[in-house]
Amino acid sequence: MNTDTPPTRLEQQFAFLMEADDLKSVLRANQIMDRSRFENSAEHSWHACLAALIFAPLATDDIDLDRVLAMLVLHDLVEIDAGDHPIHISHDPASVAALEAAAADRLYGLLPAGQGAAFRAIWEEFEAMQTPAARYAKAIDFLAPALQCIGAPVQLDEERGIVERNLREGRATKTKAILPDLYAFTKAAFEGTPTDPVMQARFDYWCEADRLKSVLRATPIRDGSRPENSGEHSWHVMLYALTLVDHAHTEIDPGRAIRMMLLHDIVEVDAGDTPIHGAITPEAHPAQEAAEIKAADRLFGLLPAGEGAALRGLWEEFEAAQTPTALYAKSIDRAQPVLHNLASDGGSWRTYDVTLEQLEERVGTKVARGAPALWPYIRARVTPWFEANRG
Known part of the structure; x- marks a missing residue:
């Protein structure tokens, strides 16, 4: 007789979220803009989301952002198992499709059945590229690598050759009918001809945001091999917000929560990351807050006035943590690093000599405010580590 207890909904959701962390180790063919390393698929996903948001004024009314x-x-996500397939290398489409379908079976199968089916349907809609939302999302994904190349201060001949072929005859040509203004801007920027100033302002903001991929956090990725960066962290907490919405303390706006997670760390481009277990003196908080406001002034100020103000409003709502949606988003942002530290045998807890009581005060109370069911689950899992290592 099988006496195994079936996993709870939260256990299934967290199994999926932790497995998703492996996307941070899938390397793409293009580099981040400062040319220091190759981009990974998690931070690419975050940057593509940011492009979709800032170029949203180009979207038609039938597109659900x-x-x-x-x-x-x-x-x-399927690249965790199937890998990335660069556009300039020939692949057998049928083989790639089979690999990705098998990956989708496994990854979305980790979730509770109904949620896994819903997430897979979103992925399949994107792949099919038939709905207005999927066409817009695909157009952003097709143009993002070209924009990444164009935005880099140092241009590489081989990479420019790939972009030129893509814009002339590759999949990027499909975007001409979907986002003609963005395609025209990309082509003009690539060729060095004059561009529309409003489009240029949006692009300048997107390029500045690329620097978030080089802001290192105190928390490691789950295998402990390196520190997590704030770009890939922002993608991961967007996925957390999407996955755990049924555990919110009250009714919230899920789409708004995801947008908050997309933007919440953008000021770290200038202000840097402040570890929650690090600089906690009374003097440190006002100084960091001032640095972040100054960063918000500069970064959101790069966008056209009304657009920058709208995005800054989302960031300020998250920081204030007064609305139900912001409270949920804050809870998600606090929950994710705890599980990474546990998976990596202590992570930043060892660095900062953190106790369970300090974790409860600095993290637990905030998680419980916006997603009450999460903290008892998480605390039960981290307590044995603290008893063994801080007893």
Whole structure:
């Protein structure tokens, strides 16, 4: 007789979320803009989401931007098993499709059945590219590598050759009918001809945001091999917000929560990351807050005035943590690093000599405010580590 207890809904959801962390180790063919390393698929997913948001004024009225963002959060998860397939290398489409379908079976199969089916349907809609939302999301994904190349201060001949062929005869040509203004801007920027100033302002903001991929956090990725960066962290907490919404303390706006997670760390481009277990003196908080406001002034100020103000409003709502949606988003942001530290045998808890009581005070109370069911689950799992290592 099988006496195994079936996993709870939360156990299934967290199994999926922790497995998703492996997307941070899938390397793409293109580099981040400072040319220091190759980009990974998690931070690409975050940057594609940001492009979808800032170029949203180009979208037609029939496009559901919340669904677009969900597609771009999920679209590359299958690469955990199937790998990335660069556009300039020949592949057998049928073989790739089979690999990705098997990956989708496994990854979305980790979730509770109904949720796994819903997430897979979002991914399949994106792949089919038939709905207005999927066409918009695909167009962003097709143009993002070209924009990444164009935005880099140092241009590489081989990479420019790939972009030129893609814009002339590759899949990027499909975007001409979907986002003609963005395709025209990309082509003009690539060729060095004059561009529309409003489009240029949006692009300048997107390029500045690329630097978030080089802001290192105190928490490692789950295998402990390196620190997590704030770009890939932002993607991961977007996925958390999408996955755990049924555990919110009250009714919230899920799409707004995901947008908050997309933007919440953008000020770290200038202000850097402040570990929650690090600089906690009374003097440190006001200084960090001032640095972040100054960063918000500069970064959101790069966008056209009304657009920058709208995005800054989302960031300020998250920081204030007064609305139900912001409280949920804050809870998600606090929950994710705890599980990474546990998976990596202590992570930043060892670095900062953290106790369970400190974790409860700094993290637990905030998680419980916006997602009450999460903290008892998480605390039960971290307590044995603290008893063994801080007893």
